[in-house]
Amino acid sequence: MHSYGGIVLHDVINNAFAHKAIEKGADGLIAVAAGAGGHAGTLSPFALIREIRSWFDGPLLLSGAIAHGRSVLAAQAVGADFAYVGSAFLxxxxxxxxxxxxxxxxxxxxxxxxxxxxxxxxxxxxxxxxxxxxxxxxxxxxxxxxxxxxxxxxxxxxxxxxxxxxxxxxxxVIETTTTARELVDRLRAEYLTARDELTARWAAEPVA
Structure with missing residues (x-):
């Protein structure tokens, strides 16, 4: 992978496996939290991301029950760089x-x-x-x-x-079969709406 400029992102379900993946040469991590499809872990995304972020500042993705644009924004808010969406595309x-x-x-x-x-x-x-x-x-x-x-x-x-x-x-939140393009457009619109709503709320009620 590295020979042609690629990067390796390793699935992990807990902090111990996250350490092992980086020690073995992975460039980044996919934190597979509770609720993810397939071989998922049992940890809350809030706990898992914060434990990993306490020592790792590289590329970090969050996987687990993400099928709405608001959830993508939440993944970033908790400390992940990206949201990893799988089941919705099925x-x-x-x-x-x-x-x-x-x-x-x-x-x-x-x-x-x-x-x-x-x-x-x-x-x-x-x-x-x-x-x-x-x-x-x-x-x-x-x-x-x-x-x-x-x-x-x-x-x-x-x-x-x-x-x-x-x-x-x-x-x-998946109510009908769509094209992949339509799903991506929906996620984007939901993400932007959620971001704008939060921005407006923070502007109206500044954090002390």
Missing amino acids: STREANVADGYRQMIVDSGAGDIVYSNLFTGVHGNYLRGSIEAAGLDPDNLPTSDPSAMSFGTGGDDAKAWRDIWGSGQGIG
Whole structure:
């Protein structure tokens, strides 16, 4: 990556992993907080970002339930340089996902996300509807042995869990399928509105 001017941004779910990533040569960090899709952590973004920022001043992204422009602004306010948006884009027409997956993102909300380590051996967030469609009870999933961790694309397990779909908790604001461009335009408009509202509020009520 560095040979052609690229940078390495490493996913981390806690401060200890953040230290390890930088020690191993990562240029920046993606703080994967509670509520993120896929292999998410359990820490509040407020706690995670502040712990990392206490010693790291490089590129820092925040991931976790970000699907609205106000959330992008909040990520910057808490100390991140960028917001990392994932699940919202699964609802777009360009997303290379099954149509059922795309529609389930639109139809679901935060309460439809299940946190489990059954499917890969690592805890992650998944759509309740996809778990139910696989014939499993989302409220009574067994716990997997961490030694069963597998991220491969082959084998029986991969086939069995192929239609277990990951998602973050922020999808409640996704109300329809759009193009990626339309989603970006919405995020931008929401971000600017939130920023302007806060600016006006601070001007009217200066902090003592």
